[in-house]
Amino acid sequence: MSLPSKFTSAILTTVIGIGSLSTTGCFWGVTTLGPNLLPFSIPVPVTPYLQKKKEDEFWQHERYDRAPILGPLTSGADIVALDPPSDDEVMRALEKAQPVQGGFPFLHEHNRNDVRIVKEKIADYIDPPRVYPLIGPAQQHHAHYKCTVYYEDVRRIGWPFPHTLKDEDAREVIYVDHNHLHMVGNVEGAIESEL
Template identity: 55%
Template structure:
């Protein structure tokens, strides 16, 4: 009899005891935990902002130090595509130009108080050298450095905020 199954060939069923299922669940969860601990993930770090003293009257605020070579190279590493070979630091010339340096108006920052934010923008050009001594195409990266200046005259800030409130009330 072709195509006829006899009573001897019953479908195979797996039978597990509750103890075996519990053991399997524990093993799988431990493996998932270990794998998640091994895989590197991007960590979020809060960057500290420099809070400098107040700007004295008549004095122009000057930016802090320009970006370091390592800071420029790290910024380049972040923006290069994954398959691109990173040029070596040896034989690389880095030119840093300050393109903007200005202060924002005074505002109140939480946990700091009234302060002015100082911005400094830099254009960093990297000129790599290839292994054959020829110049490669330069890389250009723009970096921003920001820091805060405390405001010394807090009564003047309150008076200016009151004047702004009064002038806002005059508007239709």
């Protein structure tokens, strides 16, 4: 094969490659129908760390960051907060205060083993009625919990000298506040009068 025929075959291969890309309909430069995102249609890889971080933020917001609005308090009934913090909520608060997730395998790893959680209610009270924007007259119900987490703290360090550190009597105290609102007054009558 001579040099011109090699050059011709290279050009022919390039033209066939570009032609096959343009006929698939998936390449951003050739799309003529519908919306055209140009270079933004090419997928960008996202690290698992950022994906898990976003999923954890959504989980936290969906379950624990919003205050529910409950019906009015009835006279003569015990006014007690009904829901202590869940184990998941306590462990997420502990992870936010002292992160364990992450680390580098075989270099530095940190684990919590044999976790036991003790929850104590330290306060349960209701604020006087006031008007909240977009809600109306309501009372805020506060419940404060002291959560003591007992666990075995294990740290495995792999460099420069491999060793393991164990603290079998580790403990942390996390304070969790549960606040929610109770409507005040004749809520059903107010809704009927608006209709």
